Amino acid sequence: MPINPVLASYSDLAYGTALVLYLFAMVLHAGEYAAGRVPVTAAGGRITAQGTGSVATLPPPTNVTEGGVTDGAPSRSKAERIGRSAVALTGLAVLVHASSLALRGAAIGRVPWANMYEFTSAVCFVAVAGWLVVLYRQRNAPEGSASPAGPAPLRRLGVFVLLPIVVLMFLGGTVLYAQATPLIPALSSYWITIHVSAAATATGILLVSGVASVLYLLGTGGSTRIAARLPASTSLDRLAYRTAVLALPIWTFAIITGAIWAEAAWGRYWGWDPKETCALVAWVVYAGYLHARATAGWRGPRAAWINVGGFGMMLFNLFFVNIVVAGLHSYAGI
Amino acid sequence: MTRAHSLTAVTAALRNTWRGLTSMRTALVLLFLLALGALPGALLPQYSLNPQRVRTYQAQHPTLAPILDRLGFFEVFASPWFAAIYLLLFVSLVGCVVPRSVEYARQLRRTPVATPRNLDRLPHHARARCDAATEQVLTATRRALRGWRIAERAEPDGARTLSAERGYLREAGNLVFHIALLGLLVSFAIGKLVGYEGQVIVLANGSQFCNSGPLAYDSFRPGQDVDGTALTPFCVRVEKFTPTYLSTGQAKQFRATIAYQGPNDLSSGTWHPYQLEVNNPLRIGGTRMYLIGHGYAPRFTVTFPDGQQRSGVVQWRPVDNATLLSEGTTKFDPPGMTDAALRRTRQLAITGLFAPTAVFRGSLLSSAFPDLLDPAVAIEVFQGDLGNSSGRSQSIFSIDQSMVDSGRLKEVARQDLRPGEQLTLPDRTVVRFDGVTRFVSLQVSYDPAQHWALGFAVLVLGGLGLSLAVKRRRLWVRVTPAGPAGTVVELGGLARTEAAGYGEEFDRIAAELLPPEQAGEGEEGRVSDADQPGAGVL
Ligand code: HEM
Numbered sequence: 001m002p003i004n005p006v007l008a009s010y011s012d013l014a015y016g017t018a019l020v021l022y023l024f025a026m027v028l029h030a031g032e033y034a035a036g037r038v039p040v041t042a043a044g045g046r047i048t049a050q051g052t053g054s055v056a057t058l059p060p061p062t063n064v065t066e067g068g069v070t071d072g073a074p075s076r077s078k079a080e081r082i083g084r085s086a087v088a089l090t091g092l093a094v095l096v097h098a099s100s101l102a103l104r105g106a107a108i109g110r111v112p113w114a115n116m117y118e119f120t121s122a123v124c125f126v127a128v129a130g131w132l133v134v135l136y137r138q139r140n141a142p143e144g145s146a147s148p149a150g151p152a153p154l155r156r157l158g159v160f161v162l163l164p165i166v167v168l169m170f171l172g173g174t175v176l177y178a179q180a181t182p183l184i185p186a187l188s189s190y191w192i193t194i195h196v197s198a199a200a201t202a203t204g205i206l207l208v209s210g211v212a213s214v215l216y217l218l219g220t221g222g223s224t225r226i227a228a229r230l231p232a233s234t235s236l237d238r239l240a241y242r243t244a245v246l247a248l249p250i251w252t253f254a255i256i257t258g259a260i261w262a263e264a265a266w267g268r269y270w271g272w273d274p275k276e277t278c279a280l281v282a283w284v285v286y287a288g289y290l291h292a293r294a295t296a297g298w299r300g301p302r303a304a305w306i307n308v309g310g311f312g313m314m315l316f317n318l319f320f321v322n323i324v325v326a327g328l329h330s331y332a333g334i
Numbered sequence: 335m336t337r338a339h340s341l342t343a344v345t346a347a348l349r350n351t352w353r354g355l356t357s358m359r360t361a362l363v364l365l366f367l368l369a370l371g372a373l374p375g376a377l378l379p380q381y382s383l384n385p386q387r388v389r390t391y392q393a394q395h396p397t398l399a400p401i402l403d404r405l406g407f408f409e410v411f412a413s414p415w416f417a418a419i420y421l422l423l424f425v426s427l428v429g430c431v432v433p434r435s436v437e438y439a440r441q442l443r444r445t446p447v448a449t450p451r452n453l454d455r456l457p458h459h460a461r462a463r464c465d466a467a468t469e470q471v472l473t474a475t476r477r478a479l480r481g482w483r484i485a486e487r488a489e490p491d492g493a494r495t496l497s498a499e500r501g502y503l504r505e506a507g508n509l510v511f512h513i514a515l516l517g518l519l520v521s522f523a524i525g526k527l528v529g530y531e532g533q534v535i536v537l538a539n540g541s542q543f544c545n546s547g548p549l550a551y552d553s554f555r556p557g558q559d560v561d562g563t564a565l566t567p568f569c570v571r572v573e574k575f576t577p578t579y580l581s582t583g584q585a586k587q588f589r590a591t592i593a594y595q596g597p598n599d600l601s602s603g604t605w606h607p608y609q610l611e612v613n614n615p616l617r618i619g620g621t622r623m624y625l626i627g628h629g630y631a632p633r634f635t636v637t638f639p640d641g642q643q644r645s646g647v648v649q650w651r652p653v654d655n656a657t658l659l660s661e662g663t664t665k666f667d668p669p670g671m672t673d674a675a676l677r678r679t680r681q682l683a684i685t686g687l688f689a690p691t692a693v694f695r696g697s698l699l700s701s702a703f704p705d706l707l708d709p710a711v712a713i714e715v716f717q718g719d720l721g722n723s724s725g726r727s728q729s730i731f732s733i734d735q736s737m738v739d740s741g742r743l744k745e746v747a748r749q750d751l752r753p754g755e756q757l758t759l760p761d762r763t764v765v766r767f768d769g770v771t772r773f774v775s776l777q778v779s780y781d782p783a784q785h786w787a788l789g790f791a792v793l794v795l796g797g798l799g800l801s802l803a804v805k806r807r808r809l810w811v812r813v814t815p816a817g818p819a820g821t822v823v824e825l826g827g828l829a830r831t832e833a834a835g836y837g838e839e840f841d842r843i844a845a846e847l848l849p850p851e852q853a854g855e856g857e858e859g860r861v862s863d864a865d866q867p868g869a870g871v872l
Contacts, residue, residue, distance in 0.1 A: 189613040277376035
């Protein structure tokens, strides 16, 4: 299958465009975050009890009008408007990003995630797309289940979700960048579609989960100034948990299909190759996270720390193991 | 202390240990220990993966390495402490799963628990007046709760209640997950015990390999229960190896054209053709053969002064995987020499570099491309005692440097040769570089338990999916007659596990059962999820 260099260069162009758009969206979100000041008095109700073993109970977040507009005017506050345009821009960016992936796939005639540049791009795409799904579902949540104030606006986390995306994509486009090439023999297998797609999907979702847990820890860490601007910590905890629950079976699937592929490619389904080992370690950490959520005394910050550690392990596996440790996965190349 | 006392003390201690070991918290800690213990196995070089890199590491860290070695850090997955962690986890898992399975079986036969007195204390609650009669409401409720396990009860004051519970599959999934995890561990261990792995290099010029025993291999790693006498008998003949490269030198495809004889063909002598490729092993029964590497074996012909000829084709090992520049040694014994002492002054070694596509940087040979476009060798010829009768094991890729240092093996010539070119040694021996043969390196693996491992892995995934997707939840309905034709209907709900998402389902059921226009008294009548401000997210 020959490479189509024209499509490949359009793909690169779309990648750069998406990165710039993400950057703009992040700046807008930062503006929203700065404008969306919440009176500190309201913060008391935002930090919930945790670790008690029972369902946390608290008064619904005090109804705080965004941006301090208190006259009940129907017009949207400034923060609200900035936030909405940030989301719109993110949506546009994700479309451009999708076209970058599609063009690269068309240029090389296979799934475009076989080296670190391509893989990082796919992970970021899944993370942002997943993030937009979260926002969409929050907006469309049934009225009855929301507190009168409406669910705490997760949207305000946009800046924190986009920050790692921008950093990863910047690294991907510079340090990790690789020209479009056909696959080496070791990767020519339909398993690449199955195994790596699953790995990228799970990693992208876990990125969102990790961000939620980091913010949860910031919010419960004692600084009311930070906490006051974040959504209720229960929302963050719930977001982290539900994304992790979604991602863990996908991650399990990625490891199992990796093992099936390894049986066909390397002569054994499991051989403690560094990437395999680290994938298992990350899996164990996430299993620990879910167990911790079900163990009295481990819920709350402790569980959140485990989740953050799990994502640290994923990043470690992606970057350190690929670049520094020599293993069978190393051909994936930079 | 009496003997009976100490006995009870011992049993108490044992019971406490068992309880501690099987608690969730211990399992958590063990999980983390497992993760932590596996890490050095990923970060430090391991004997089992690459002994060469272990030795390099040891040379670089002369003080630290012996300590790490003593602690088993270069063999983590075979070390006693790693085994201890997973055995403890294993025991903890068994201790956790067995009682839970029993409890689950018991629960399956139990009816849903009676309706609590105060439904408004539950996390989910709704209440409304209905015009319908009790029986009607109950019928509607039963219809709404199809798929739930239901128990109906009557209360002394005339109220009727309905307890419903759903999501039993969660525990089933969870148990399947944990049991399958045990199965996976056992399958892995069995595979390690009765399986084997062997590697062998075969010239791609019609040479044969037969799986007759460990000695047929260049390296053989048997499981503890393998003595090598019962390997599946089969033979392969490697006809040809064909790599395809892009102009950049990147490989596109490796293909070995082989023929093989399975166990039933050996007597009849039938050969079956097969294309062995990366990602496409040859499977003969439960034994698999893989193409894992390739390289070049230069061919030399030596014409000794007495006119006798000897040819040698030995694989040289690639030193650069991108260009397949290779190094190696081809050794010769002088023919027809019966005097061992004399023979040891006349042995010959051709050692040096081989490049499939030669470029010379100054006089230094290197390779520009991995394929055979313009091969050349840069060789040094040594004559004397190769030291291979000294009893020490010899590398096939190099000469014994100590023989050179002691002067018993001397360099007599060095030259760059293209195929067909030759050089003459001082004693009139002629060394000709004839050409080159490709070789493939093959791996044979046998693991009869791997299908079990796959089966359990699928169960692990299925069980995990079930236990994460299904929610165990309870719902109660109390119907109290009020007035001549009406009733008061009260609903309460409780998620027994992670509560996420139950609010929506509860609200849907409540909306189905309670008339909208009388949706309760005021705001709080229908708001069920006040404790979960984020409900509905996702
Ligand atoms: C038990 C076996 C395997 C496991 C546990 C495993 C695990 C993983 C994990 C966790 C990733 C995610 C990316 C990352 O964090 O770097 C990944 C990516 C990948 N895997 Fe595997 N894998 C296995 C077998 C294989 C095999 C046999 C191949 C191909 C011969 C393969 C090819 C790839 C490629 C191409 C990627 C994406 C590119 C990259 O990471 O740079 N994997 N694998």
